[in-house]
Amino acid sequence: MNLILKLIAGIVAGILVGLYVPLTGVELLYTVKEIIGQLLTFTIPLIILFFIASGIAGLPKGSNHLLGKTVGFAYGSTIIAGTLAFMLVSAIIPLFDGGLTFNAEVATPLSNLINLKIPPLMDVMTALASAFIFGIGISQLQLETLKKVSDQGRDIIDALLAKVIIPALPFYIAGVFAEMTVAGTVFETLQTFGVVLVAALVMHWLWLSVLYISTGVLLKRNPIELIKNMLPAYFTALGTMSSAATIPISLRASKANDVQEDVANFSVPLCATIHLSGSTITIVTCAMAVMFLSPSMDVPSLVDMLPFIMMLGVVMIAAPGAPGGAVMSALGLLTSMLGFNDSAVALMIALYLAQDSFGTACNVTGDGVIALWVDRFSKKAGS
Template sequence: MAGSNSVFGTLNRIDLVTQIVIGLVLGILLGWLAPDAGMGAGLFGSLFVGALKAVAPVLVFILVMSAIARHQKGNEAYIRPIIVLYMLGTFAAAVVAVAASFMFPTSIVLANAGDVSTTPPSGIAEVLKNVLMNLVANPINAVANANYIGILAWALILGAALRNHGSDTTRQVVADLAEAVSTVVKWVIKFAPLGIFGLVASTVAETGFDALLSYAKLLGVLLGSMIFIALVVNPLIVWWKIRRNPYPLVLTCLRESGVYAFFTRSSAANIPVNMALAKKLGLHEDTYSISIPLGATINMAGAAITITVLSMAAAHTLGIQVDFWTAVLLSLVATVGACGASGVAGGSLLLIPMACSLFGISNDISMQVVAVGFIIGVIQDSAETALNSSTDVLFTAAADMGRNRN
């Protein structure tokens, strides 16, 4: 018993990020050296991601409702400037992706699309219609299906009703529920090293490294664009808001949010992590309890890059010349599509046919490009989610710090 307590005591003295790195290294080694055992270890990863996904909708619903119910008049939540940053960052990502695609034109070997069974949206109108339908979804279904647009809408409405008509006792009960759910989230996050160990072990065991080599240049353009946004464009945007060295904040968000998101590959699963980081940074709870789940819905810089780069690669493969104004239109379409389709199964990849239609590329061909996206998704989707999710808390912090500076 004493030995067991000693082990747990040693683990508690190691910070969580270091524990995650240890889990990452062990997962790679297990998946590489013992693939069968690596596949078995994937159960830990599935349980971890499943727990995060299960608690996230309840957390968002309760926290947002509690924040609105307890919100005092004159205590501004400061959401509008954050939305501006979200839109600016997503559009900048699409522009960078277009520029990278012109500088490093990439041809791809089209893959068999037989395994891609989900029907992509036919255009921006359908994407926006899906958003509006999600907005008025049944609240129970919204929580059950992790429909964050619907969850936010109902949390805002019920929170406003409680603020204006609820008793102090009822508001306190909601606040206590929010605290209880936050405690559950802390318990789940403590298992992150074990979960990431299982995720990495199973991924390496299942895919190896060979499948990615044939698409190395395409991955290079994708990852290069995402790294440029994360380490150059986002810091510039943050500096504009806070007027001081942005890199300590940028690197903190990448380390404490991006690492989780990279391995869980789910913006929804990373909402509790971002909430905890926002609290650790001392941000305004009325602000981050709304902006973080909102960012998981509309702040999609990584998705804009994926849509743009793969669409431009399809055009180059087919010998289609893309002029300047078409490239600008592609950036706008990628921005709106990435923001509006975050709840669609398959994420950003299913928006590629819509973007390819700007170049007159048929749906049959564009769905083969989607299949390529699924092949490289082990890396592409991980990096995309890390950029998307870490930027949620980054821009929330920048807006909050910028307000305090004024």
């Protein structure tokens, strides 16, 4: 909640600076935004490299049957959620054509006072391939020293996010909105903000309804009872904005739904790391809205968007535990696969952070469905 308030303050401050501060002062804020953007671009491949490598290397041993089922259900849920979000946005957003607009190509007269370049060590796909090679190798060969290196690298990047980048985001957002104010596009953008956020929240609730109704019917359970037992986890996640911090409540809720204790103890903590269907819905929804409503950006078809959604399900493994971690992991894909520029990225960050607690709550509540299905198939297998 504190971060959301700071985000709102950054938006308001950026608009006020753009409206009332002399151009030199606006350029100072614009320069701060550019420096933060350079640091963010530098950090994205490191997030993917260390978090995915550490996550794969640390997968539990001796539970292959549970691991395969949990990963399969979690990844399938994420992909289906993202695909449905794409289809719904594709049907809804054109109805607002002409009434809403994003301008991701801001024609700004502002100059950067400090021309600082921080090129990343590698591109996103190199980081992703390296993470899988090293993560699988460390896990299979039991290389404890490299495991420690990947874990410590993850901790360094996590600290950088928590102590530097996340606190700097309000200034980054303020710079973007000051730039849009000077360019005269800010109020059109704000009008669109509310519509896109409401659309993302509605899709979260629709997705959870689909999950629990279909699971209840197929497993011959009462859907209302199932989701009622998961409500404490949902509301806890709204407050914590962290799937990991909600694990104790999620475990208790899953066991209340009669999931075997050993299955719940394994699948729920793992899903807190790898199952981010709510975050995927938000990122796909916001990304599609930005592309639909930006005249300079091409709108992809489902065939074009599927590779992005499938890759998104993979890089979500790298989502740090800090608020906004999921969108940080996705930024590399947004720029490399969808062609987002700095302004479009800033809009994505602002939109995502504004609903982060609801996306996390959707992730956590969906974990309860994954646990139910893993439990069902484990019983069938006689485990």
